[in-house]
Amino acid sequence: xxxxxxxxxxxxxxxxxxxxxxxxxxxxxxxxxxxxxxxxxxxxxxxxxxxxxxxxxxxxxxxxxxxxxxxxxxxxxxxxxxxxxx
Amino acid sequence: xxxxxxxxxxxxxxxxxxxxxxxxxxxxxxxxxxxxxxxxxxxxxxxxxxxxxxxxxxxxxxxxxxxxxxxxxxxxxxxxxxxxxxxxxxxxxxxxxxxxxxxxxxxxxxxxxxxxxxxxxxxxxxxxxxxxxxxxxxxxxxxxxxxxxxxxxxxxxxxxxxxxxxxxxxxxxxxxxxxxxxxxxxxxxxxxxxxxxxxxxxxxxxxxxxxxxxxxxxxxxxxxxxxxxxxxxxxxxxxxxxxxxxxxxxxxxxxxxxxxxxxxxxxxxxxxxxxxxxxxxxxxxxxxxxxxxxxxxxxxxxxxxxxxxxxxxxxxxxxxxxxxxxxxxxxxxxxxxxxxxxxxxxxxxxxxxxxxxxxxxxxxxxxxxxxxxxxxxxxxx
Numbered sequence: 001x002x003x004x005x006x007x008x009x010x011x012x013x014x015x016x017x018x019x020x021x022x023x024x025x026x027x028x029x030x031x032x033x034x035x036x037x038x039x040x041x042x043x044x045x046x047x048x049x050x051x052x053x054x055x056x057x058x059x060x061x062x063x064x065x066x067x068x069x070x071x072x073x074x075x076x077x078x079x080x081x082x083x084x085x086x
Numbered sequence: 087x088x089x090x091x092x093x094x095x096x097x098x099x100x101x102x103x104x105x106x107x108x109x110x111x112x113x114x115x116x117x118x119x120x121x122x123x124x125x126x127x128x129x130x131x132x133x134x135x136x137x138x139x140x141x142x143x144x145x146x147x148x149x150x151x152x153x154x155x156x157x158x159x160x161x162x163x164x165x166x167x168x169x170x171x172x173x174x175x176x177x178x179x180x181x182x183x184x185x186x187x188x189x190x191x192x193x194x195x196x197x198x199x200x201x202x203x204x205x206x207x208x209x210x211x212x213x214x215x216x217x218x219x220x221x222x223x224x225x226x227x228x229x230x231x232x233x234x235x236x237x238x239x240x241x242x243x244x245x246x247x248x249x250x251x252x253x254x255x256x257x258x259x260x261x262x263x264x265x266x267x268x269x270x271x272x273x274x275x276x277x278x279x280x281x282x283x284x285x286x287x288x289x290x291x292x293x294x295x296x297x298x299x300x301x302x303x304x305x306x307x308x309x310x311x312x313x314x315x316x317x318x319x320x321x322x323x324x325x326x327x328x329x330x331x332x333x334x335x336x337x338x339x340x341x342x343x344x345x346x347x348x349x350x351x352x353x354x355x356x357x358x359x360x361x362x363x364x365x366x367x368x369x370x371x372x373x374x375x376x377x378x379x380x381x382x383x384x385x386x387x388x389x390x391x392x393x394x395x396x397x398x399x400x401x402x403x404x405x406x407x408x409x410x411x412x413x414x415x416x417x418x419x420x421x422x423x424x425x426x427x428x429x430x431x432x433x434x435x436x437x438x439x440x441x442x443x444x445x446x447x448x449x450x451x452x453x454x455x456x457x458x459x460x461x462x463x464x465x466x467x
Contacts, residue, residue, distance in 0.1 A: 012466060029266050036223055036266075036320055037463045040401040044464070053397040056188050056325035061267040061317040 001074060006067050008045055013038045024067045034064060046070075052077055089388045095154055099161035105134050106165025114168050114294075118439055121286065121293045123250055127171055132205025136162065136175055140333075141183055146200045156336040156391040160384075163340020167436060169443035170294030173450075176334040177246040177295075178202060181326040182209030182255050185271070189314040189322055194273060198253055210251035210276070212242040212300050213323060223320060227258035227302070229270060236260075236312065238272060238280075238305045246450075248298030249285040251276045256302065257323065260316050269319030273311040280305030291442030328401060330451045331408035332390040338415045338447055339387055341440060342380045345422040348437070349373050352426055363425075372421050379414035386410055402464035409457035412447035419444045 002024055010022050014033055019026075028034040034042065042064070043054045052074070063073040091099070109130045117124055131137060139155045141147025150158070159176065166172055183202050186195055201207035218224055227240020238258055248254070254276055260268040276283060285298020314322060350373060353364030363369045386407035393400040419441035423430035430437040448454045 030264065034266075036324060037460060039320075040324065040399065040460075041464060041466075043399050044401065047399055054399060055397065056321060056328075057314070057318075059321035059324060060315065061320070065267075 001071050002067055004049065005046075005070055008049075009033065009042065009067070012045075013041065022067065024071075026066055028064060028066055029061055039064060042070075046074070050074060087389065087392050089153075089385075089392075091157065095157055098154065099157050102134070102136075102158045102161035103165035105130075106162050109134075110162075110166040110168055110171060114439075115433070115436060117168070118170070118293045121288065121296075123174070123296045124168065124171055124294055125250070127168065128174070128208070129205045131171075131175060132203065137179060137183070137205060138203035140179060140329075141187060141199055141203055145187065145195050146203045152333065152395040153388060153391040156333050156387060159333055159336040160340040160343075160387075163337035164344045165340075167344070167439070168294055169337070169341060169440065170292040172337045173292050173334075173443075173446075174208075174247050174295040176330065176337060177211060178209045180330040180334060181211035182253070184329050185255060185313060185322045185326055188325060189271075189318060191310070193310065194313065198273065201252070207252035208247055208250050210245050210247040210254045210300075211326065212245050212248070212254045212256040212274075214242060214244045216241055216243050223266065223269060223323070225257055225259050225269065227256070228261055229258040229272065229307075230261045231309070232306075234309045236272060236307050236309060238274065238302045238307055240302050242300040244297060245285075245300055246295060246297055248276075248283050248300055249296040251283070254281075254300065255313065255322075256300070257319050263316060266320050267317045269323075270316050271313040271319050271322045272307050273313055274302070274305065274307055278305055278307070290445065291439070292446050293442075324401075327452060328399075328404045329394070331404035331457075332387070332394050332400065334451060335383070335408055335411040335447070336387050336391075338411050338444070339380065339384050341444075342376070342383065342415055342418045345418050345437075345440060346373065346376045346380055349376065349422055349425045369425060372425055376418050376421050379418055383407070383411040383414045402461055405452075405457040405460040405464070408451060409454055409461070412444070413454060415444040415447055416441065 006022050010020055014020055019031055047054055064070055110127050135148050138147035139150045139158055143149035162172060186199055202209055215226055217226060229236045229238050240258055254274045256272045256274045258270060260270050280303050282301045283298050285296060287297050353369055353373060354362050356363045390400050390403045390407045393403055422437050423441060426437055429435050
């Protein structure tokens with residue numbers, strides 16, 4: 001999961017090559033990698049790639065602060081996703 | 087995707103159009119000229135249930151699904167010629183009520199939603215600042231935490247409903263929390279000490295929708311009035327804008343349908359050179375173009391509403407729907423004037439008002455230029 005997300009962000013959202021390679025704990029917000037538009041790009045990617053829906057109320061900085069927090073958010077959604085498919 | 091209307095949706099939209107025709111168009115020319123907000127019409131809308139459409143039944147609303155809500159807003163746009171009133175209603179519904187529904191605590195919802203739905207109180211979305219606009223998130227307004235309160239200071243401008251608002255959703259940057267992690271939203275009583283609202287600007291269009299400036303000076307707001315956690319401001323703002331771009335423009339679709347119907351009727355009745363002007367290809371082609379724009383806009387809006395109903399994020403689809411519909415409405419308004427000739431150019435015909443109102447739709451809720459930026463980014467450019 002970390003690799004998939006890191007690859008997407010590195011290839012599609014990072015505009016400054018000096019920010020690469022991206023560490024799992026690197027701040028995506030403070031570095032400017034994620035702004036209000038690239039966050040929406042990322043959300044659309046996550047919804048399609050992981051077959052989830054990201055609610056409006058989940059678009060909080062703490063969920064999208066780094067690759068690690070994004071993965072933690074997605075893992076927390078796993079039981080919900082399994083219940084929906086179960 | 088199935089956009090055929092259910093019997094219930096058909097009944098609701100027909101009732102909405104009949105209601106709008108009967109109760110929302112009185113003295114419109116006079117009100118438009120004077121720039122007067124129609125408070126009685128606002129209350130009538132609340133009684134009909136407009137403000138409560140997207141609010142869950144347990145919170146006092148109708149709990150309509152997104153597509154049904156969009157269909158009713160379209161029906162209102164068809165029956166109501168007061169685009170300013172509809173704009174004010176939409177501004178409250180999508181950028182004050184929905185944030186409360188999505189991000190509010192039970193106490194916040196109970197405190198504000200019943201009044202917003204009943205029409206007893208009016209809400210305003212206080213985001214834009216003198217130094218911001220399209221660059222919406224770089225705010226200067228500040229919130230300093232002092233125990234169980236925040237001290238808010240900042241200035242906002244171009245705020246729809248501000249001069250008549252009872253509650254403001256005020257965005258500010260929390261001190262010591264940089265960037266997006268500090269952007270937060272607060273429910274502020276418009277009559278609280280430290281709040282000053284000025285306005286009544288003389289606008290080109292949407293003249294019945296009041297717009298004003300807000301200045302907060304050391305305004306003390308209880309911490310329980312913060313909507314969502316600290317840093318939720320961007321989420322709230324993005325959510326509001328996506329809802330607004332998805333549903334507000336349904337009213338514009340209704341207005342375009344009203345324009346087309348009026349043009350067809352006029353083209354069939356107005357005689358020149360011994361036949362109705364609609365028999366001339368130059369006029370008929372213009373009306374055909376109006377129809378194509380209307381149908382395309384309608385499908386874009388319905389699709390976004392459908393996506394939102396599925397709980398999907400739809401930033402590109404909402405931006406495309408907003409961009410196309412607003413520009414289509416301007417084009418439709420110009421065509422409507424042209425099809426009516428000199429009569430369409432006169433204020434007393436009430437046709438030119440739509441053009442003045444429609445131009446605003448390419449600016450509010452993110453300009454056409456910003457919608458193109460969003461789309462370009464979503465395309466990976």
